[in-house]
Amino acid sequence: MDMIKSGFIAIVGRPNVGKSTLLNALIGTKVSIMSPKPQTTRHRILGVLTENDYQMIFVDTPGMHKGKDLLNKKIDQVAVSSLGDVDIVLFVVDGIKGSAEEHIINYFTHLNKPVFLVINKIDELKNKAQIDEIILSYISAFSFEGVIPISAKNETYLKQLKESLLPHLEEGPMYFPKDMKSDQSEEKLMSELIREKILFHTEQEVPHAVAVVIESLEENDEENTIDVSALIIVERPTQKQILIGKNGEKMKKIGSEARKEINQLLHTKIHLTLWVKVKKDWRNRPSDLNAFGYGDDI
Ligand SMILES: Nc1nc2c(ncn2[C@@H]2O[C@H](COP(=O)(O)OP(=O)(O)O)[C@@H](O)[C@H]2O)c(=O)[nH]1
Ligand SMILES: [Mg+2]
Structure with missing residues (x-):
């Protein structure tokens, strides 16, 4: 079996921060639907990115929030349980509206795997001071492996994001065929x-x-x-x-x-x-x- 660098990467965060937009931008085609409404994503969706020397498998999750009905409870479990199954976590936050979000950060404390803070929607930020303020509020709550500001919508800094992940991938199998982009039928x-x-x-x-x-x-x-x-x-x-x-x-x-x-x-x-x-x-x-x-x- 061919061995390359490979790994699973969860994309987690509150509803509407741009997780599905990020997944689609990374894969280069729509694999997960997006909308301005919260709770759009209901399933765990895999997006597979295969390059010459690595395969990154991104796991888009439904937003983490407290739901009341049975469907929402199931959806929450999907997001939380996916944290256990991956090698790296991308914690996506909204660069405009974000603030510490302790209930999510609590899930990271005993994970023992790298968690990156991804600050999305920087295209809407007015100045750099604003982004520094947001970064400070998060990094005082948890020691992230790195902080990566991006715009998923404009596809800015996605290359940097992928480069930050590379050192954390291990030698492993090609989990999926080269031309497969998603596990969805x-x-x-x-x-x-x-x-x-x-x-x-x-x-x-x-x-x-x-x-x-x-x-x-x-x-x-x-x-x-x-x-x-x-x-x-x-x-x-x-x-x-x-x-x-x-x-x-x-x-x-x-x-x-x-x-x-x-x-x-x-x-x-x-x-x-x-x-x-x-x-x-x-x-x-x-x-x-x-x-x-x-x-x-x-
Ligand atoms: N301005 C801006 N809007 C974004 C960006 N990424 C996502 N959005 C918008 O945020 C909304 C929610 O996106 P979605 O990917 O469905 O969020 P999810 O619930 O976290 O999966 C949509 O209206 C997106 O167009 C971004 O980088 N900049
Ligand atoms: Mg989504």
């Missing part, structure tokens, strides 16, 4: 892209009440497309109405945006049909959570 990526468009077009409680399941994929030889049928699950009839919108306009928009991005990302022409179904309280029912892709292995 194409089907999962499709349902996540649909959910991303829903997040952009809905407000308040709707984004959190939505699950998306791909019901069928069929090759259509005549038109050289793949016919995809996806089911969108919500919790209440009112949420269904909001999603469908006046004359079905919102659903059309979500469908056409999702279709375009799926075409582009998967290099496959698809024909997308969306259905909306109400399933009361699905976020608290273990059987529904399993059925909608949030089982024990999320």
Whole structure:
């Protein structure tokens, strides 16, 4: 077996600090959906970066926060347990709104592995004094292996970030094939892209009440497309109405945006049909959570 330098790197932090944006920027393609709404990421998602002499496997995690329903409790466990499974931790904070965040830093104290402080969104900072102040507030709480200011959105200082990680990778196997960028199936990526468009077009409680399941994929030889049928699950009839919108306009928009991005990302022409179904309280029912892709292995 080929040996190179390799390792697993967790990306953790509060919701909305830019973890998924960072993962996608590092991998160079979208593997994890992003949105301005908190709690966008629900799964542990792997992004694989393979260069000539190393393989870095980044683990995007849902934001760490205290959730109430069963789905949120499961999501929290995903983030916390991923800390134990990796070689290096990137603790991402918001360069504008960040402040010590003790409840997360507490998880680092007994880890015995390098934790880097990654200060994101520096494109929005007004001056250098501001960033120094933020750095000080964090480094007084924990002894980080290093501090790396970046802008995930503008892809600034990502090279420096990767260079800081390199000395901490050990000789190891190539865990994944060279051309593999994520552990998500194409089907999962499709349902996540649909959910991303829903997040952009809905407000308040709707984004959190939505699950998306791909019901069928069929090759259509005549038109050289793949016919995809996806089911969108919500919790209440009112949420269904909001999603469908006046004359079905919102659903059309979500469908056409999702279709375009799926075409582009998967290099496959698809024909997308969306259905909306109400399933009361699905976020608290273990059987529904399993059925909608949030089982024990999320
Ligand atoms: N200005 C700015 N915004 C960013 C940056 N990185 C992410 N964002 C925005 O922050 C929001 C949350 O991003 P996301 O990656 O979904 O955060 P996550 O919840 O931590 O995964 C989105 O609206 C992003 O566009 C950055 O470097 N600069
Ligand atoms: Mg995310």
